[in-house]
Structures are given as structure tokens and as C-alpha cells.
Amino acid sequence: MARSASPAVLITMPHSHYAEKARWALDRVALPYREEPHVPLFHRLATGRHGGGSVPVLVHGAGRFVDSTDIVVHADAVCGGDLLYPREPALRREVEALEARFDDELGPHTRRWAYAQLLPETRLLRQAMSRGVPRLEASVLSVMMPVVLNLIRSRLRITPESAQRSLERVHGIFREVDERLADGRRYLVGERFTAADLTFAALAAPVLFPAGNRAAYLALDEAPAGMREEVLRLRDTGAGRFGLRLFAQERGGAS
Numbered sequence: 001m002a003r004s005a006s007p008a009v010l011i012t013m014p015h016s017h018y019a020e021k022a023r024w025a026l027d028r029v030a031l032p033y034r035e036e037p038h039v040p041l042f043h044r045l046a047t048g049r050h051g052g053g054s055v056p057v058l059v060h061g062a063g064r065f066v067d068s069t070d071i072v073v074h075a076d077a078v079c080g081g082d083l084l085y086p087r088e089p090a091l092r093r094e095v096e097a098l099e100a101r102f103d104d105e106l107g108p109h110t111r112r113w114a115y116a117q118l119l120p121e122t123r124l125l126r127q128a129m130s131r132g133v134p135r136l137e138a139s140v141l142s143v144m145m146p147v148v149l150n151l152i153r154s155r156l157r158i159t160p161e162s163a164q165r166s167l168e169r170v171h172g173i174f175r176e177v178d179e180r181l182a183d184g185r186r187y188l189v190g191e192r193f194t195a196a197d198l199t200f201a202a203l204a205a206p207v208l209f210p211a212g213n214r215a216a217y218l219a220l221d222e223a224p225a226g227m228r229e230e231v232l233r234l235r236d237t238g239a240g241r242f243g244l245r246l247f248a249q250e251r252g253g254a255s
């Protein structure tokens with residue numbers, strides 16, 4: 001696929017970890033793009049114009065990519081391939097299977113658990129959700145925040161019990177990653193950084209608070225004490241250390 005002359009546009013919500021997955025991929029392959037961040041609800045107006053729903057959405061020339069995985073695949077292909085997905089078919093299938101597993105299992109559960117801890121922190125959440133968005137949207141959000149938080153709670157079915165179950169699912173995925181890394185390998189598949197590593201780290205970010213995360217988030221010392229303690233426990237696992245290392249070494253996040 002040829003590189004399009006027009007710069008790509010990445011539609012995001014600034015705090016979204018799936019948006020960080022897409023952003024990281026674009027940065028990694030050095031595909032020029034402009035980010036267009038929106039607050040919740042307004043994001044649907046922006047993505048809907050391109051036939052999408054959730055963020056991220058990438059608009060690149062005539063192409064519309066309405067899912068983070070499609071964006072990563074496009075970024076790799078348009079920049080020559082073999083950057084985030086190995087050319088070797090068996091390795092590529094392994095990368096794709098892990099990416100799908102993290103998309104389906106890790107991302108939703110880190111999000112639900114993190115929101116459950118942070119919903120009471122209205123001011124911090126509003127700050128994160130407003131970073132870089134149009135001024136009008138930021139002012140509307142300051143009024144609509146209670147509605148937005150209620151919608152998040154009901155859409156994601158957040159209760160103390162579901163949050164606890166999500167945390168267990170996160171630990172489950174971390175254990176799977178620990179087992180994979182137990183032979184001393186540096187990356188999940190093959191000898192180099194791939195979309196599997198990128199997806200694991202980006203979607204684990206809400207529970208690791210890594211330096212280098214470009215998604216808008218609070219600092220760990222601003223988080224409620226119970227959340228902080230759990231984050232420190234998760235950081236102190238093989239998978240947790242791996243996620244932090246990926247941000248430090250592959251995302252320029254060394255602190």
C-alpha cells in the first residue's frame with residue numbers, strides 16, 4: 001500500500017487506553033498524523049462521521065479504520081510491513097492471537113477496575129478527559145460530568161463486585177504473560193517488539209501507571225490509597241515489570 005500524501009487524523013478520547021495503543025503504533029512506524037481528541041459523548045459525533053463508534057478512529061486518505069487493531073495493521077502495512085507484525089506467517093498468527101486476547105480480555109477489565117477506583121475522583125477524571133479537547137467540549141464536560149460518570153458506570157456495569165471480578169481477570173492475564181516470559185524471552189513473540197507487546201503494555205497502562213504513557217491519566221500519588229497498593233502489587237509481577245520496561249524502552253518513558 002502506498003503512503004497517502006494527506007496527513008492522517010487520529011480521533012481519540014485523551015484518556016483512552018485503546019487510543020494509546022493506536023497512537024503508539026503510529027509513533028512507532030513514524031506515520032505522520034494529527035490527533036483530534038474529544039470528550040466522552042462528543043467523541044461519537046466525530047467517529048460517527050466516519051462510520052465508527054468507539055475511539056480510536058483513524059482517517060488516512062480515503063481509508064477509515066474504526067478499530068485499534070485495524071489501525072495497527074494499517075500503520076504496519078502502509079509503512080512497508082514487518083514493523084509490528086512479523087512476515088513469517090506462524091509468528092504473525094501468534095502475534096495476532098495475543099493481540100486479540102489482550103483486546104478482548106485485558107483492555108475491558110483494566111478499564112472497568114480502574115474506573116471503579118476513579119469514579120469518585122471527579123476532578124482528576126475531568127482533567128484527564130479534557131486534555132487537548134476543543135474548549136467548548138471542555139466547558140460542556142464540566143457541567144455534564146455527573147451524567148458522563150453515570151453513563152460510564154451503567155454502560156460498563158461497574159459495581160464493587162464486577163470491579164473485583166475484573167481485577168481477578170487482570171491478574172489471570174498477568175499470570176499468562178508471566179508464564180510466557182518465564183523462559184527469559186524479552187518479547188512475547190520472536191526476538192523483537194511486536195503488536196503483541198505494544199497491545200499488552202498499552203492496555204495494561206491503566207493498572208500500571210507507566211512513565212511514558214501518552215494517554216491522559218493521573219499520577220500514581222494522586223490515586224486513592226487502595227488503588228495505589230494494588231498497582232504496586234501488579235507492578236511487582238513479571239508481567240508488570242515487562243509492561244513498565246516496554247514503556248521505558250520502546251515508548252521513550254524512562255523516568
Ligand SMILES: N[C@@H](CCC(=O)N[C@@H](CS)C(=O)NCC(=O)O)C(=O)O
Pocket residue numbers: 013016017018019044053054055056066067068069103
Ligand atoms: N475494539 C475497539 C475498542 C475501543 C474502545 O473500547 N474504546 C472506548 C474507549 S477506551 C470507547 O470509545 N468507549 C466509548 C464508546 O464506545 O463510545 C478498539 O480496539 O478500538
